[in-house]
Amino acid sequence: MRKLLFESLIRRPLTEPRPPVSDAAMAELAEAIERSARRRLGRSLSIRAVDAGSCNGCELEMHALSNVFYDIERFGLRFVASPRHADVLLVTGPVTRNMAQALERTYIATPDPKWVVALGDCGRDGGCFAGSYAVLGGVSKVVPVDLHIPGCPPSPMDILKGLLGLLDGVNGEGRVS
């Protein structure tokens, strides 16, 4: 272990650098958080993930946001363990009928001001599960959605880009989707 830790001291970090201004997505995200989120939410945005029937593909890419390449926490964005600690609900899945009540209760348990991001193609309209007896067909059928991030699943970079849109919405006081 000492060798590994020592190597970490002398080796350059793997975390991809805050991109130059030309890399629109990451730079704008970082900048937008500087401007908008700090004003409304202080220095951080707390995200509570809710799986409302996803295939778990979106969850895999959400996990990836925390790896050393993306290191989402350096932007002040972090995943929290309870809706009571959250500013944002990041919801995946076509919303199964069996999860609708749990999603609604999670939303109610989240203090204001709060925003909802629907992640993935299923979260928008049910995706390929739309029309099933067991799904409602999209997050907005149960709770108001501020932003949809498309993809099946969206890549970690897509998710970061999407959060930029949300932060613009937070800044502009309106729903952005």
Add this chain to the structure above:
Amino acid sequence: MMRGEMSTLSDILEKGRPVPHHAPWARAIADADLWISAARALSEGRLILLGLWGEESSVHMALLDEAVGAIGVLSLEGLEATGYPSVAQLHRPALRLERAIRDLTGLEPQGLPDSRPWLDHGRWDRRYPLGEREVALPEVSPYAFLRAEGEGLHQIPVGPVHAGIIEPGHFRFTANGETVVRLEERLGYVHKGTEALMAGADLIRGAQLAGRVSGDSTVAYAYAFSQAVEAALGLVVPPRASWLRALMAELERLANHLGDIGAICNDAAFPLMLAHCGMLRERVLRAADAAFGHRLMRDRIVPGGITSDLNGDGAAGLRDLLADIRRRFPALVELYDNTTSLQDRTVGTGRLRAGLAREYGAGGYVGRASGRGFDARQATRYPPYDSLVVDVPVLNDGDVNARVWIRIREVERSLSLIEQILDRLPVGPILDAIPSVGERREGMALIEGFRGDILVWLRLAPEGRIERCHLRDPSWFQWPLLEAAIEGNIVADFPLCNKSFNCSYSGHDL
């Protein structure tokens, strides 16, 4: 199996009425007595239950005779709502499968010792979605959890919304202080009605749905679905497609094992492993993206072949990946093995007895860490694994540590398989047209995903659409074992045990 050699399975199938156009393994229609004798063979350990599923008026069980490596399907047809003789009354691994059959088709498993629903939480807009019987919706009543009584016992309800980024399910712990006396799972929250959507779908949509049963196994599911279609139609895919399918399957296995080894250690409060393993996992996904155009390689496998070929750059990227993981992974294995605080958490924790793993036919690392060495790649040797060296690691301790070690060994095996495939990849086309056969056909496949063997069974209509498709996740036979493994452990070790099993909620709930 040698011709003329009698085995439990062939003996049972021969007593039934053979069904034509079912491939690659035989299916026979049974009477109630034969059905019960098969259930008895399961309960006596002479056969392993691979799957149990229903249709409007029939039920099917897929059976494995491990002694001779044979597979077959036994069916009861022409059933009324009064149902069929329960398998679970003799063989308990069938319990949840039969509760699901009742919820989906309305067929009553006669003698089933559990009358509670399983997937149906009373919230769908209909009952018996695969049974098409008109019945009134029931009142939503509270789910009756099993009781555990005694002095000082208390209950801890957890979920369906959990603290981490994980799928929804409910866990009801009964504990005495810190010690878990009983865990009862309640699942079904992510039931999407996939099998009902399959009915009437064309093959392209079928492959798309199959690839969304469990996102972490999207390759394995599309692989299994496509292979079942090809078995039904008697189609042999081009060799290059077959080899690239296996390449994707091994990359998927590699990515999942790397991610999970890190996550298990993280649940034992050792995030250094998560950081390093997470880095390796990300590199696998990036190499997969460069090689096949999607990080999870979703929608790349379709009936007839694959949709995305591997070019020289992609192959070179994969070779770099192999070299990188081989350079970095041994130090992480050493770190895992030599960190006493980590070993203290994983050794002896969440022990699953070998007898239970065998009874439930547990696949994947759950089975292999508890002495059951079944691996579909080795047992059925579907191409291209028939020409690759597949070496299956088996341990007997059955604890979290053993499950971690199986995954470590499988990372090494997958690296070797990827190298073998890259070295010997045939050239040629990657996609064949689907022939029109003009008659009803049935097909089946058993594919080894990272979590264990995935079973797909389907029937195609004469014009080629899907009439019925059943997809059985390995988790069906692993979830119940988690309940057994956690008994007597402390509540705080549950996340660790759970992650070491890493059952799929979506794959199970379907």
